[in-house]
Amino acid sequence: MFLEVKDLIKSYADNLPVLKKLNFQLQKGELLSFVGESGAGKSTFLKCLSGLEKIDGGEIILNGKIISSHNTFIPPQQRKISYVFQDYALFPHLNIRENICFNLDIKFNSNFDSVVSLTNLKSILNRYPHEISGGEQQRACIARSIIREPDLLLLDEPFSNLDSNIKHQVRDEICNIVKKTKTTTILVTHDINDALNISDKILVFKAGVVQQFSNPTTMYCKPANCYCAEILGDINKLSIGKKTFYIRPENIKIVKHSKLSMNAKKCFFQGKDYKIIGLYNNNIWSVFSKEPIKINSKVCFEYLEEDLIYFDKGCSNFFTE
């Protein structure tokens, strides 16, 4: 494995662990999305990987070399890890060319032309960071990172400062760049759509614990628990016998007649369809309809049994240990 994180523990001064025995592995060139809520410890995790924070337990092995453990700490300057901060951190006193080449080892100088062409920065090399757009700043940061041929590229919420109209374009460009350069990448995000669209693997993280680590398809179709199911989109709860199942709204079909029905409480227009919120067996459900539905009217529906999701371990809580 190219990157191995084993039983990683990180606590702050109040002794509450932010990361509790984190485990996962990545192959060379894979793109992992690290998904979690704000304040969950995502940035702390990146800082542990990059060496900006020391770890309190476990081991991080990159390219066959231990870079952090209880008795080893390779300083950030000596790790071959690049980091793109949420707010870019381009040096404002340097132009884009100088930023890209900042403290660059002479052996990487030959990468300059290809990186600039890959990131499409040629026309703005002599401009200063405040003179270019957010998307261009983002690409400049990526260029500064990949020109050094890092073993690992860390992207901390790189799209959060971008307008929604350019966000997708920048995201796809960055994905193309890291794939073309075969750079192993960890993308920290709270936006599950980013993770689903561009990742090879997704790691869902909450309360310091990995909730699920898998590829995007498995993540969506077979979520490990309620939390994972919920962050990937709306999910409805239903009881059959003594068991509790879950089903996604897109797998529920609205029909004219059925044994199953719910009472519509709200109806929102979403562009391509309407989202109906209603009550079914005292659970709040959401379904999609092509037509608007009157409030308090009866909505009949059906579903396929194979679309039901069942969690063996129950779903009152997500994993905490």
Add this chain to the structure above:
Amino acid sequence: MNTFKKNEKFAFLIFGIIFFPILFLVFTSFFSETESLVYVFENLLLDYSSSTFKLIIITSVFSLILGIIPAWYVSNFRFYGRSIIDVLLFLPLSIPTYIMAFTYAEILSFTGPLKIKADFLQLEILGIILSFSLFPYIYAVSRISFSLMGSKFINMGKILGLSVYKSFFKIIIPLSKPAIFSGLFLVIMEVLNEYGAVKYFGVNTYTIGIFRTWNSMNDTGAAIQLSSILLFIVAFLFFIEKKINKKKLFSYLKNSNPIELINSTINQKLLIYLACLIPIIFSFFIPVLFNISNVIDNFDKIDISNLLQLTINSVSISLISSIIILVVSVYFLFNERFSNSKIYFYINQFISLGYSIPGAVIALAIIIYFTSIDKNIDSINLLGNFYVYLFILIYAYLIRFMAVGKSPIKSGFEKLPKTYDLTAESLGLKRFKIFQKIYLPVNKLSFVSALILVFIDLMKELPIILILRPFNFDTLATQTYEFAIEEMLPLSSIYSLVIIFVCSILLIIFKNIISRINVSRS
């Protein structure tokens, strides 16, 4: 709309009245007849220029070293006594440059404890001594700049392979250049303004030249022309400072992460204490202890009633002037905030220039201005009246120190979103009510800090009060100077100590206020 115009006209009138003497001085310089100007130009100008330039260079270099290095350590490293050292590094600002110079002159003299004969290095030694008093300007701006920068760029430097020390030279210093230069600008202005210390050390700067041509050579024309030369130099430096500081606009955007303090190793601790304690010991403890020892030795010679009277004089003139300066500064800044016209903006820019004009030049300008009024109107004799002198003293302070009062108020106003004004106006409040109900309570700490800063500067001020004080009106500053000039330095120590004590207390209060403002903003 008409009210708007009226307000602007009134503001322009006030501004014109305040700064007219300076314009009058420049105007007069083109027409004044002089006998000794040729002599001054041929024999003294080169000496004045080279001495001033050398003194500026030496003071600047030492102020930069003494200011930036401790600011870097205090901003970035965790060590025992960090907060106290942070306060102590501001305190040399409470010691006026002339007191620092008199004290060290005594310490280094034959009669002093060190008995070092260094007559041949007068200018160089004076440069270092001035930097002891002036380095806190650099320390203060660097400290703010390093803290505002946050940890983002330092972390990026680490990721890109830079050591902590390399980050300092490759990232921190270039990013802090505008801030450091604004501190350095203040240091240079203070050197150009300096009179007491340079006179005592016999260094011929422009200010000395102005005093000499005016008083000793009795040639007002030459003094006016020298003042004009100095004004042009200052205006040029002011223009450069404004140009460099334009870069501030992009320097610290989005740096929201506070600096993560580094745990220092034993070697680093040693360096840190060395870098921080040397300036504190030389710039604060030695002068204070030396003056205390002088006071103890000469305790029986202290004229308590005179001391009390001079303290009352100093405090009252400084307090009255500070309040007037505060009111006028707030008037212009508040109107700039609400007016669509650029006139207030230009007025406020010009006010900033005031602090750059050396006190001697301002004093000369005002004297010439009032003398010409006296000459042209036979029926009045303004300069024969004690209260007119008090008035013109405050007038001169207003020209020079409005810039000092302006900056904390300006930064306080800038933190208020424009939407506050719009909301208040939409709720039917008039300008004065908006000021009373919103600006005054929200910015009260900024107003107090402005008042303190101006008060400290006025307590320490020497050249203006030396020229413009009314007959028989002395202050702690003038008394200190007179004893020193009359080679009775030990007797001046008690007056120096009162200035240092009052200013130190106020500086500590000021530092606390700034911390409270920062806490409430964060």
